[in-house]
Amino acid sequence: MFSTKNRVPFVQEDQLTRHFEYLGGILRRLDSDSLCIGGRPDHVHLLFRLSRVHPISKIVEDVKKESSKWAKTTLHPEFYWQAGYGVFSVSSSKVDDVKKYIQNQKEHHRVRTFQEEYRLLLEKHGMEWDERYVWD
Numbered sequence: 326m327f328s329t330k331n332r333v334p335f336v337q338e339d340q341l342t343r344h345f346e347y348l349g350g351i352l353r354r355l356d357s358d359s360l361c362i363g364g365r366p367d368h369v370h371l372l373f374r375l376s377r378v379h380p381i382s383k384i385v386e387d388v389k390k391e392s393s394k395w396a397k398t399t400l401h402p403e404f405y406w407q408a409g410y411g412v413f414s415v416s417s418s419k420v421d422d423v424k425k426y427i428q429n430q431k432e433h434h435r436v437r438t439f440q441e442e443y444r445l446l447l448e449k450h451g452m453e454w455d456e457r458y459v460w461d
Contacts, residue, residue, distance in 0.1 A: 326370045326412075326446075327389065328439055330405035330461075334366030340400050341366070347395055351388050355379050360420060363427035368439045370427045372415065385410050408461045411443060413450060 329335050336344050341364070348371060349359040356376040364370050371388070375381060389406045396404040415423050426433070433442070440460065447454050 326364075326368060326443070327385070327410035328368040328407045329366075330407050332367040332407075332439055333403075333405075335396065335401040335404045336366045337400070338366065344392075344396070344400065345369070348388060348392055351391050352384070355384050355387055357384055361424040361427045363430050365430055365434055365439070370430065372420070372423050372427055381412055385412070409459065411446065413446065 345362040345364070348362050348369065352359045352371065352373050356378055357373045359371070359373045361372040362369065376384060379387075389410070393404060393406055437445070443459070444454075
């Protein structure tokens with residue numbers, strides 16, 4: 326999961342599906358089958374099978390770089406992703422739950438912001454973080 330720079334909602338509601346499809350195409354080219362992609366105008370969640378030949382850092386770097394170039398010409402000329410990202414592994418037995426969570430982002434974010442959601446995920450997984458470096 327990662328956000329747009331400063332959580333600016335660069336992607337319009339009617340552009341989300343096209344944006345998610347583009348992200349899925351990048352993942353396919355990186356040998357990482359997309360299981361579910363979703364989010365809101367200011368962030369994205371990617372559920373995918375990790376490639377056997379590409380490290381996660383390379384996949385995220387390429388997805389962000391390629392989609393940012395495309396988004397600047399297709400969605401918004403000032404489009405940028407934040408520098409950081411969050412990655413969580415998912416047990417096979419929990420894939421359906423994570424898919425439902427990603428597919429329900431619109432409802433989910435009526436109650437909680439991206440920042441609140443991210444902090445809760447970090448807490449749930451027992452991870453420590455420094456606020457100075459999470460929200461770039």
